[in-house]
Amino acid sequence: MTMAFSAISSTTPSFTLSCKKHKSPSSHQVRVSLKPLSFSVKASSTSIGYSSSSPSVADKQSLTLKSNNWQWKFKNNSINIYYEEHGRESLEPPKNILMIPTISDVSTVEEWRSVAQDIVQRTSDVSWRATIVDWPGLGYSDRPKMDYNADVMEEFLVDFINAPDSPLSLSENDLVVFGGGHAATISVRAAKKGLVKPKAIAAVAPTWAGPLPIVFGRDSSMETRYGLLRGTLRAPAVGWMMYNMLVSNEKSIESQYKSHVYANPDNVTAEIINSRYALTKRDGARYAPAAFLTGLLDPVKSREEFLDLFASLDGKIPLLVVSAEGSPKRSKAEMEALKGAKGVNKYVEVPGALLPQEEYPTIVAQELYKFLEEIL
Template identity: 35%
Template sequence: MIQTADLTKSNSSNYPATVQKYLWNWKETQIEVIYETRGGGKPVLLLPAFSTVSTREEMRPLAELLAPNFQVVSVDWPGFGESSRPRTDYEPQLYHQFLKDFVESVFNSSVAVVAAGHAAGYAMQLAQSKPNVWSKIVLPAPTWRGPLPTMSKQPRGWHGMVRELVRSPLIGQFLYKLNTAPSFLSLMYRRHVYADAAKVTADFIQNKRKVTQQPGARFGSAAFVTGGLDPAKTREEFVANFQGLTVPVMVVVAEKAPPKSKAEMEVLAQLPGVESRVIPGTLGLHEEFAEDLANAVKSFISEN
């Protein structure tokens, strides 16, 4: 049974967020998904990037900048953020189905979407299966390959073995603890996520680490890191989702993204019919440079 229910309200800005829960069923498991709405006007859905610290909170600066002009909805993916994290098999089909069901339940007309990182692949696949679901598509620093497959030349079967090891009791908990230690999170943010290392303070990392410490947090994280949530197995498969669409698409290239990731972004930016912008930042540009992104989003969505 799918339903929505008002949960609480936040009044931390001029455009307070109404926080709600969305009850969604997947393979006989009910998952409580948390999302929030702020502002008014044409709807815009913000999809955070998948990561060990994925949360709708990373979209808050962008949401607050867009709220004066749009009705902005930000969501925590199942298994991440404040959404429930059952011990289930986190796989692409789960997120394909979730996104379809969530959009159909929450919106009654076409909606603009801002899909960061890996969320890009899911937004584009939904555009292919339901051509009228999106009014505009914005993809900040889009990716399609998880960290381990990007760094390692080992076969995908090996990545799956690592994923199952992290899911296991004791050893998995120990490995996850290493992967979410403040020192490791700080290293990753300074190397791949934020362009300005000075912003990666101890308090910033501590807040990020809190996201990783909820019960069941390692299951979704292990799936993402090992490539289990990759929306495509090859670049060709990923690029195919951009073919034959009538909905306008804008790719936002991160100026200082890691070389492999930036090369993939630039491939998309050169596709026929795809608009592109280059803005500062790296894989976390949607949070670190929210104002630059908001300006690009507002001008693109407002175009006829």
């Protein structure tokens, strides 16, 4: 999820920006304004009470949010990983949902907050607790300069779920995973290997190819260009200059949101743009996005591998695929390939583009909650 790039030289790799407008679904004109919650993201531990007026939930639910940092031990380093826990008071132990943000240059827990709040406050026989976690190198987590790739991200996810000090505090199979974009595919890949054993997985607008590979392919010539661009973005001085020009400016972020991240440009608010722009100014902000843009975070290399991941869980783990009506053409084709595919128990389509869970949270939450009821 980022600006599309065009390679324009056959000798010296260079890249310019271009974007294509995608029309929003005509049957859904929903205005959404995401308001960041009022707490310090670097707080060691914060508990917040909040309320909701949603007609689908009880009028007076005691809801809580706790923000914190978990220390991920990776190659003798300790990396601060930011996460949030959304829940409501209940006499019964809650069941766990892990919500993982879409990997992008502006990836953040904020994209799942409204969905989390919607689900945990619903009254039923089951009490749910939703944990949203930022990837290393993205969102509000630390962003060290290291070699980010799909294996590193998978290792993080496995450790976050399975570590003895994991914030999830799981009993056997007491976890449902909701992932967006690449996060969904990485989760399925980890499950295929048996490294994680969730009760179910919901893949929301799942993707597997980064912005450049999905547009320009992965032949040796393009891989060379990607490597040069990645190296430039990681360089001390010129890297920041290029990153500021391509990604870390309000106009670029607004352009990508209006062209392919959201389906309805009217839903893109100044508040959202300002929030995402602030993320791009964090220390080390360019390292993980440089890997994502150039395909290093891609969990597979082809549609065949993509379909094989989902097929591998057939009869083992229930899988829901939530496709988005207004997704960019190439990404939408990959989502549609999962319709009726082996291993996919249920396939639904919702309005939106690459972030339907943020743009249309009420609709997405409703589909996810139906899935939760079905698997129970």
